Amino acid sequence: MNSKKIMLVPLDPVHDVGLKMIRRGLDEAGHETVLLPPDLPVEEIVQEIYNSDANTVLVSRTLGYGVAEILARLVDLLDAMGIRHRVKLGIGGMAIRPELAAELGFDAGFGPGTTVEEAVAFVEGREYKGASFRAGKTKHDITQGHSYAYRHDGIKEKLELIADMVLSWAEGKTSPGVKRAAIRDELWDVQRWRNYEQMTDFLQEYPAHCGELAQNFYKKGIFHPKTRRFTREEAAGLEEYVRRTREEMRVPKLQHSRTKPLVFNQYGTGCPFMDIAHIKVSEAWGVDGVVHFDPSWGARTEGLLDGFLTHQEDGTVITPANLNRIKLALEPSTLWQVRAHRGLNTPETVVLAGQIGADLTKINICYGSLGGGTDPARMTVDAVWAMRYAAKYGLPFDVVTNEELCGVPAYKAFAGMLITTAVGVRLGARPILQPLFCYSPEVMVGLQMQDNYIEFNAAKVMALGQIIDAPIWPGAPVGFLTQSEDRVQSSASTAFHASLAALLGVDGVTIASSDEAYSGGPISVPSKIDTLRAVGEGFRFFGKTSLAPTKDMEIWRDQIVTGIEEVLTKVAEKGDFVQALYDGVLGSREDGAYPGRNGKDTVFPL
Amino acid sequence: MPGILDLIMDAVDIETFVVCRSEEDGRKLVVQLIKDWGFTDVDIVFCQFQGPGARVRGRAYVHRSGDVYGWLKPRDKEA
Numbered sequence: 001m002n003s004k005k006i007m008l009v010p011l012d013p014v015h016d017v018g019l020k021m022i023r024r025g026l027d028e029a030g031h032e033t034v035l036l037p038p039d040l041p042v043e044e045i046v047q048e049i050y051n052s053d054a055n056t057v058l059v060s061r062t063l064g065y066g067v068a069e070i071l072a073r074l075v076d077l078l079d080a081m082g083i084r085h086r087v088k089l090g091i092g093g094m095a096i097r098p099e100l101a102a103e104l105g106f107d108a109g110f111g112p113g114t115t116v117e118e119a120v121a122f123v124e125g126r127e128y129k130g131a132s133f134r135a136g137k138t139k140h141d142i143t144q145g146h147s148y149a150y151r152h153d154g155i156k157e158k159l160e161l162i163a164d165m166v167l168s169w170a171e172g173k174t175s176p177g178v179k180r181a182a183i184r185d186e187l188w189d190v191q192r193w194r195n196y197e198q199m200t201d202f203l204q205e206y207p208a209h210c211g212e213l214a215q216n217f218y219k220k221g222i223f224h225p226k227t228r229r230f231t232r233e234e235a236a237g238l239e240e241y242v243r244r245t246r247e248e249m250r251v252p253k254l255q256h257s258r259t260k261p262l263v264f265n266q267y268g269t270g271c272p273f274m275d276i277a278h279i280k281v282s283e284a285w286g287v288d289g290v291v292h293f294d295p296s297w298g299a300r301t302e303g304l305l306d307g308f309l310t311h312q313e314d315g316t317v318i319t320p321a322n323l324n325r326i327k328l329a330l331e332p333s334t335l336w337q338v339r340a341h342r343g344l345n346t347p348e349t350v351v352l353a354g355q356i357g358a359d360l361t362k363i364n365i366c367y368g369s370l371g372g373g374t375d376p377a378r379m380t381v382d383a384v385w386a387m388r389y390a391a392k393y394g395l396p397f398d399v400v401t402n403e404e405l406c407g408v409p410a411y412k413a414f415a416g417m418l419i420t421t422a423v424g425v426r427l428g429a430r431p432i433l434q435p436l437f438c439y440s441p442e443v444m445v446g447l448q449m450q451d452n453y454i455e456f457n458a459a460k461v462m463a464l465g466q467i468i469d470a471p472i473w474p475g476a477p478v479g480f481l482t483q484s485e486d487r488v489q490s491s492a493s494t495a496f497h498a499s500l501a502a503l504l505g506v507d508g509v510t511i512a513s514s515d516e517a518y519s520g521g522p523i524s525v526p527s528k529i530d531t532l533r534a535v536g537e538g539f540r541f542f543g544k545t546s547l548a549p550t551k552d553m554e555i556w557r558d559q560i561v562t563g564i565e566e567v568l569t570k571v572a573e574k575g576d577f578v579q580a581l582y583d584g585v586l587g588s589r590e591d592g593a594y595p596g597r598n599g600k601d602t603v604f605p606l
Numbered sequence: 607m608p609g610i611l612d613l614i615m616d617a618v619d620i621e622t623f624v625v626c627r628s629e630e631d632g633r634k635l636v637v638q639l640i641k642d643w644g645f646t647d648v649d650i651v652f653c654q655f656q657g658p659g660a661r662v663r664g665r666a667y668v669h670r671s672g673d674v675y676g677w678l679k680p681r682d683k684e685a
Contacts, residue, residue, distance in 0.1 A: 273675060485651055487663060521670070522670060525616055
């Protein structure tokens, strides 16, 4: 590449910082630069250009007042001196737009948000493709760097005992969900399905293990009342939309100088088309991963439906076709989580997610049993199999602790999360701890967050870090019960919680949209942009700053660790994990947790 | 070729400050305003009344989940 000679011309009285930054970039790229003093008269500037051998002139003008007249005069004088053809002429500034620059006779115009790389590309005559955006974004393994080694001997001993207890209890037991998962795993093949081959064996076996809703679908072609199939025209329109969007797609990085936490948001508008639209927008605004949110009735239904279906309420139906469309629309860097955690289709959802190509799933025995509505025995046998499949398909899974929102104290929810984690590790899977960053009933009553939202949330992460070297992904979403319908408040709260996650060095974070607290209608796509922008600003603001532990953090951290060990001791003493769930050891009726009833009496000996 | 409203992905929000006497008054005025513009699927996302009036965000859904989306219709190259 030839070295260029560039004259940098600040037209403002004092503002030349932009040009100084560009000068640094040009110097680093090996070009020769001359920076004129600010606020020279246009005639003097033209004379300087005339006297120099510059082949590029970059002018900056931040003030809007009189900009058109001054710039037009500059170009006219260059013409009059016979040197306009000799130099490539660029203009940048807050009031500059490419159209204005072209109108005034400049070769390029750079408005707000222009990067140094963009200006260097102009000087070098290269097309600017936003290389730094794409190069900075690759798919990350959120579990990377964690050994799952225990750091607390007492808790390790109890967790290993309880993991044995869970596995031996589940041994020799099955359920309709486990059977469907095995059928999906053995008789349904994603490549054959993608080639439109008939799945005769699968379809002969599968419906017999489904509930009424799915049986009606497979045997009689009856849909769930709130679903419909897409038309061919709609599907073609979607493909064209995704293709067009991809051409323009740039995927920025939100974390500024950090590499983590990875930022996830949830989608689940009910319609896979609208989901894809939300995902593409989220990707364009920097999201690292997206989480599939299925309808609440899906968790109570024995069996998954099929077909390309839209649903007119919250949550997008899990079908092979819906998941496949969503998968095909994702950018290569986007992590994709399909939640399996809380219902009667848990193991099969993991199998399907694995086959379609998801990156992550979600499984938790205790939340599924105590807050998710599934019978503890059923949830346990299904979750054990789900974790086996998660290991088989290489899907790390987060272990959510949403029972905290019911009123279960953090230490009890964490004890349950650690039991699922211990079982998962034993089965060769890669669990991810998911503490809530939330204004929970526990802290509303206990006043741990009376002053701030930082210390108790930090104590949770510190406690888990003292117990095991496992990935931590607060969610879901962070700031639960702190957000209001006010877009500014909601975005700010999300950004502060995500920034706290960054300061604590966790691996991932799930964020809400600014519509989180609005219940009158679907989440709008600008509300997703609100929080992605806010979180990006939070990360920019704090950079790599660290958070010093406070006395309260340490006190609450120790209380949580002690509480976890006490709960695990009670479970171990009971000698029966499933009975411990029914009996409220991991969250009681007084706490607000109720053992679920969906799938009751559906666990059978093999 | 789709119209401009067809290209709205889901909803149009209007955020403003209305000089009014109560939160209820502010809500009613903004709902009426959006309906006067021809929108039918209208709601108030947020309203906060303080001092001289209300800070209000009203919303009109153009496309809800499961609708046939205008932004998926074929577009002219110039559009």
